Amino acid sequence: MSILVIAEHDNSSLKQATLSVVAAAKAIGGDIDVLVAGENCGAVAEAAAKAEGVAKVLVADNAAYGHFLGENLGELVAEVGKGYSHILTSAGTTGKDFMPRVAALLDVAQVSDIIRVESADTFVRPIYAGNAIATVKTSDSIKVVTVRPTGFDPVAAEGGSAAVEQLDVVKDAGLSSFVGEEKAKSDRPDLASAGIVISGGRGMQNGDNFKMLEQVADLLGAGMGASRAAVDAGFVPNDMQVGQTGKIVAPQLYIAVGISGAIQHLAGMSDSKVIVAINKDEEAPIFQVADYGLVADLFEAVPQLEEELKKVL
Amino acid sequence: MKVLVAVKRVIDYNVKVRVKPDNTGVDLANVKMAMNPFCEIAVEEAVRLKEKGIANEIVVVSIGPKACQEQIRTALALGADRGIHIEADEDVQSLDAAKLLKAVVEKEEPKLVILGKQSIDSDNNQTGQMLAALTGMGQGTFASEVVVDGEKVNVTREVDGGLMTLSLSLPAVVTTDLRLNEPRYASLPNIMKAKKKPLDVMSPADLGVEIAARLTTLKVEAPAARSAGIKVADVAELVDKLKNEAKVI
Numbered sequence: 001m002s003i004l005v006i007a008e009h010d011n012s013s014l015k016q017a018t019l020s021v022v023a024a025a026k027a028i029g030g031d032i033d034v035l036v037a038g039e040n041c042g043a044v045a046e047a048a049a050k051a052e053g054v055a056k057v058l059v060a061d062n063a064a065y066g067h068f069l070g071e072n073l074g075e076l077v078a079e080v081g082k083g084y085s086h087i088l089t090s091a092g093t094t095g096k097d098f099m100p101r102v103a104a105l106l107d108v109a110q111v112s113d114i115i116r117v118e119s120a121d122t123f124v125r126p127i128y129a130g131n132a133i134a135t136v137k138t139s140d141s142i143k144v145v146t147v148r149p150t151g152f153d154p155v156a157a158e159g160g161s162a163a164v165e166q167l168d169v170v171k172d173a174g175l176s177s178f179v180g181e182e183k184a185k186s187d188r189p190d191l192a193s194a195g196i197v198i199s200g201g202r203g204m205q206n207g208d209n210f211k212m213l214e215q216v217a218d219l220l221g222a223g224m225g226a227s228r229a230a231v232d233a234g235f236v237p238n239d240m241q242v243g244q245t246g247k248i249v250a251p252q253l254y255i256a257v258g259i260s261g262a263i264q265h266l267a268g269m270s271d272s273k274v275i276v277a278i279n280k281d282e283e284a285p286i287f288q289v290a291d292y293g294l295v296a297d298l299f300e301a302v303p304q305l306e307e308e309l310k311k312v313l
Numbered sequence: 314m315k316v317l318v319a320v321k322r323v324i325d326y327n328v329k330v331r332v333k334p335d336n337t338g339v340d341l342a343n344v345k346m347a348m349n350p351f352c353e354i355a356v357e358e359a360v361r362l363k364e365k366g367i368a369n370e371i372v373v374v375s376i377g378p379k380a381c382q383e384q385i386r387t388a389l390a391l392g393a394d395r396g397i398h399i400e401a402d403e404d405v406q407s408l409d410a411a412k413l414l415k416a417v418v419e420k421e422e423p424k425l426v427i428l429g430k431q432s433i434d435s436d437n438n439q440t441g442q443m444l445a446a447l448t449g450m451g452q453g454t455f456a457s458e459v460v461v462d463g464e465k466v467n468v469t470r471e472v473d474g475g476l477m478t479l480s481l482s483l484p485a486v487v488t489t490d491l492r493l494n495e496p497r498y499a500s501l502p503n504i505m506k507a508k509k510k511p512l513d514v515m516s517p518a519d520l521g522v523e524i525a526a527r528l529t530t531l532k533v534e535a536p537a538a539r540s541a542g543i544k545v546a547d548v549a550e551l552v553d554k555l556k557n558e559a560k561v562i
Contacts, residue, residue: 069479070442070452093472097454100407100442109408109527112437122531127436131330132339135531175451175485179467179478192473196561220562228491238457238492239475244433245491247473253561263329270539274559276551282544291542291559294551304548312556 001030001120004081006073006089006099007048011038011066014047016193017090019154022051024147025088026155027117031055033084034162037076039066049162052155057164064170067178068094074101075171082106084142085120091146092192099146108140115151129244130267149192150250150271184239186224191240194223196253197272199242200235201227201265203258203279203298207235212302213257219309225249225269227259243268258298261286278302314424314461314483316359316368319414320352320388322381323434332535339434339533348384351429353391354489357496358459359427360392367461368425370394374417376410378402382512389507390499396512401524407435409517409524411443416520418448423484425466430455430488441488451481455490 003025008015018034025032034048037060045059058080064072077098081087087102089095091113103110115133116124122137123145191197198217200210210224217224225242226235242249244267254272259265261277261284269275270289277290280297287293294301324330324339325347331340348356362368373388374397375381385396399413418426431438445452453459453468457476460467461483469478471490499507517524545551555562 067477070454071445074442074446093455093470096438097442097452100439101446101452103439104408104411104443104446107408109406110437110439110443111528112439126536127533128324128330128339128434129436130536132332132533133536134533137529137531138527139529140527173451174482175449176453176479176481179480181472181475181477183475190474231492237475238471238490239473244436253555253559270536274555274561275539275542276555287544288541289539292551292554293542293544294548295544296548301548305552308548308552309562312552313562 001028001085003028003030003032003086003088004084005032005034006077006087006095007034007036007044008090008092008094009036009038009041009044011041012043014044015090016154017092017149018048019051019157020149020152021088021090021147022053022155023152024114024117025086026053028086028120030085033058035060035077035080037065037073039063045164049164050158050160052160054160054162057162058167059164060167060169062170064172069176069178070097070101071173071175072171073098074105075173076169077102078105079169079171080167082142086143086145088145088147091148095146099144103144106142106144108142108144109138110144110146111136111138112146113148114145115148129264130270131263148248150248184237188217189221189223191223191225191247191249195251196220196222197225197249197251198222198255198257199225199227199259200230200257201259202229202233204230204235210236216302216306216309219306219313227265256286257302259286260284261289314368315370315372315421316362317418317421317423317426318355318359318371318373318388318393319428320356320373320375320384321349321432322346322375322377322384323349323432326350326433332533336532336534338530346380348387349429349432351431351489353496354491354493355427355429356388356391356393357494358489361494362461363392372397372421372423374399374414376401376405376413385512386507387499389510390504391497395510398512398514399517399520400514401517403524404526405524406526406528407437407439407443408527409522410440411447412522413517413520414444415447416522425484426486428486428488430490441486445486450484450486452486453479453481454488456487457490457492459487459493
């Protein structure tokens with residue numbers, strides 16, 4: 001078997017999610033090549049070549065791939081990938097965008113968002129917002145799969161020495177063009193890969209009160225998240241949303257503040273190693289999944305938490 | 314311009330999902346069904362385009378058993394003009410759904426196709442992108458803003474780390490994210506009027522598509538339950554537990 005992993009990156013650095021996808025590829029078994037498609041993405045290719053278990057890195061470096069447009073990536077991956085038994089990528093917003101196009105162009109099904117590999121053609125994935133876990137077998141000759149990074153421990157980023165090969169395949173569908181982007185600026189760790197995440201919910205009452213959480217996050221080096229209720233209420237931007245319709249996180253420590261624990265939110269964080277809930281309603285469903293629950297008014301508890309952490313950190 | 318909207322009948326998002334004891338699937342007997350929430354947003358966006366005078370006709374299409382005509386009627390009550398029901402009792406997977414929708418696109422020639430980004434049952438997030446690839450259209454996935462400007466549409470997308478805006482040539486496919494709009498409720502007079510709006514029924518064979526499931530679900534299980542832990546008395550105890558018991562800080 002031969003597996004093609006499509007790297008997730010920002011043209012300058014390789015996203016850690018890619019190392020988790022390589023881990024999923026190892027679980028399938030076979031030769032693993034990584035395709036880096038982007039613009040001026042040489043540093044990413046070098047990083048991918050060092051990842052554990054990678055045999056070869058293919059680089060498609062062209063302006064057509066600079067903004068990861070789904071139409072162009074779809075055509076490129078469908079062409080490069082047709083000689084492989086499996087095509088894998090991370091289930092981030094880029095992978096979710098281009099991968100179904102790859103599957104359609106190859107006339108195969110896609111298995112989305114897998115969390116476990118059972119065998120080369122059988123995968124485990126959550127459905128119904130994680131309320132059910134399905135084991136799915138595909139009969140297609142090329143398996144097109146997106147991988148939920150939190151389901152697989154990343155392979156080592158260093159130690160490999162894969163060959164790097166430049167591809168001369170330019171696919172510009174001419175259907176879409178990049179207009180602009182607004183990236184949330186933050187010095188905090190990325191929510192999806194942070195070791196600790198602290199999230200606020202409707203109980204925060206307004207956006208200004210999230211500053212309290214930011215202070216705790218800075219002490220812990222934590223990423224910041226929010227429930228859908230807090231996003232819908234306009235307290236914080238949507239890219240902070242943790243849940244079925246937002247980001248799926250599985251940090252070592254997840255601190256939920258003023259979050260009741262709707263199913264939709266639990267779907268995004270219940271694989272965290274340790275969960276802490278701070279909520280004044282002792283009946284809140286979040287306490288049913290929390291390892292440590294504190295029934296308290298968050299406006300008293302969060303400043304206290306900051307003080308206590310200062311003592312021990 | 315003509316807008317095509319695809320809608321899916323799914324379990325109501327408020328219903329607690331239960332896995333069947335024999336692990337063959339999720340129990341849908343006597344369970345409330347509804348339009349997939351992302352599809353409601355798709356219908357709403359089309360209706361707003363019509364209200365702005367940009368769209369002049371909204372065609373709503375759904376694939377599934379006869380019961381999904383309820384969801385088509387809901388879309389008609391919300392402002393769609395006409396419905397197409399592709400009747401299929403078997404399990405229609407994303408690729409086949411995309412092939413059926415492609416056949417509808419070829420018949421109807423819409424300028425814009427709007428779909429929800431994913432359905433809340435299978436959580437696949439595939440059909441819109443597959444349809445776009447099969448029809449050779451550009452795609453604006455996970456849209457939070459859609460602005461039609463002549464022969465182009467600008468779509469602002471919810472992506473990891475922020476927002477990204479694309480310009481697409483029409484015709485194009487847009488898939489909706491949650492913040493695109495807040496869907497309205499259908500009024501009683503509009504529900505009555507919707508009953509008289511045209512609804513065509515066709516079969517996959519009429520559209521020249523053979524349904525062929527590629528994926529087999531071997532089993533469906535309930536997720537491993539996470540047991541509740543302990544309640545701590547105060548913040549000091551919490552920090553002590555995190556440091557000395559869980560060792561995560």
